[in-house]
Amino acid sequence: MATIKDIADKSNVSASTVSRVLNNDDTISVQDETRERIFHVAKELGYETILERRLKQKQQTSKHVGIIVTQSLDEEINDPYFLSIRQGIEMELANHGIRTVTLRLHETETNQMIDGLDGLIVVGRVKEIALKAISKVENVVYINHSPNEDLYDAVVIDFEKATEKAIKHLLATGYKRIGYIGGREKEHSKNQKFLSEDKRLTTFERLMKEQKIFDPETVLIGEYTMAQGYELMKKAIKMRNFPEAFFIASDPMAIGALRALQEANLNVPEDVAIIGFDDIEAASFASTPLTTIRVHTLEMGKTGVKLLLDRLNGRELPLTVTLPTELVIRESCKKNK
Template sequence: MATIKEIADKSNVSASTVSRVLNNDHTLTVQAKTRERILRVAKELGYETILERRLKQKQQDTKHVGIMLTQSLDEEISDPYFLSIRQGIEMELAHNGIKTATFRLHETEGNQMIEELDGLIVVGRVKESTLKAISRVDNVVYINHSPNEDLYDSVVINFERATEKALRHLLATGYKRIGYIGGKEMEHLKNQKLLSEDKRLTTFERYMKEKNLYDQESIFIGEYTMAQGYQLMKKAIQASKLPEAFFIGSDPMAIGALRALQEANLHVPEDVAIISFDDIEAAKFASTPLTTIRVHTKEMGQTGVKLLLDRLNGRELPLTVTLPTELVIRESCGGK
């Protein structure tokens, strides 16, 4: 790269004049023709100002990160759990000045933009083989799922521990006949949906069997929506023996279930107690405020971004971060 002195010699001016012109010093009095000559010579010699070098370096340093959502748009709208994770991701990426592109898994096949990314944050469940089929991005962080902890960073919660926490509270409060209302976890591909294990359900089944309290007829499975929570609770009410309490897999489903109980003139928690899962904003404003398992979803998203940035800065050892959950006690199931 040319020096200030070389530009000064070719422009027939002093080096200090060249320096002040190239750094856009407005206090300098110099003829327009002289200024134009200095700039022309600097360009011919390939000189870059400090400002230009900083701008080029900043452009080179700017990272491009993709957010891959494994949920359909309808699922994200009906259950704020994943929406809150995405908002946490977007907030943290924006705070770090990182450019982003958002994809849904079933829409990504053949998308060349994914190949150009510096990193990818995957929200939800997707098989490792599926991801490799659609992306060759090296730096990947999974949120709410960990397909291979020896290869990928991930941010998760312990669904088993959280479910046991809810069930222990119900048992400690005196309930024995406990039912389950939940949805199905799906992996969305381009032309199909694959059913995945829901650890809330499998943990409920295992734990209740260990306590000799399991009743298959008290389990009701549909979709993770408020409408399905309403319909499944109606189905439970119409059955021969209504449980004393329910663990419900999401707050939106629990809000729907509350409506069904109210229509049947059943009171919560006097007739039926409820513990749900998520602690979305609406949980404390439900017709009967919900006792629920709080999941720090926004922090899950923010933590995922921090892990990815750490990877991009050179860390090679994959990390799995498990965020804690907590039981929030409200009116739908009292006790301590």
């Protein structure tokens, strides 16, 4: 970033003269040519005056942004994936001094929530009827869902690629009997829930079928909660052909599953390997630290804010940003066969 001294050196004047000119000090007497030269050099070097910064701050603080959360409070508590995204949004908006209002879609009439807002950030999936109401706001960013990349900004991850990382790691280490434990991905609107395709499940099924080792009996679906992970693993343990490894579609579910295995005196990864999804903070502190797919949820929220600010500053072309994921190897799955 350019400094007063940089401008002074290039303009062949003192630093104090530059400072007073850029800050519109009426008491200083300089030739018009010198004044113009200083402003030209400052612009050339990308220098921002105090007045310009204050004007930007004033413009930002006058903005009012809505955060639409499509999860209930209980869903956020049980699965901190979306909670972390929301926290990233709120942190970044606070850093820019922007006023916010957070609304839960399933509790609020959509057409009542958008009046007076300069922009919206939507976390999760919504049905078309809600989408049409949201669309009345000119600047909308979707996170974890891209309803129409030709119209709206979005921040997403590639669930298909992330699942492939997990399954390919299990296959590479020699596991053949691989089970799946997951939840139901939902779209929300007021007083209603709609099931939607979960790319983790469909990708798992595709990869298993490609390897000719798919067993539908080893696919167990419940809710994205720790308690459901526990109950579904207890059910899996009773199977005659109990899998030697599991891909579990969320870390809270995986932690619940670990408890069920522990109660059954089954060791991880010696008796059964586990790969989770999210890399929540608790994953590294589980009874057996979880191998998992790391999703940068805080950064998803922050990136959504950056896209919205860019829109508010005049960008018209919609952008979709796909954040990378990574496989984090810990003790729950590191056995070489």
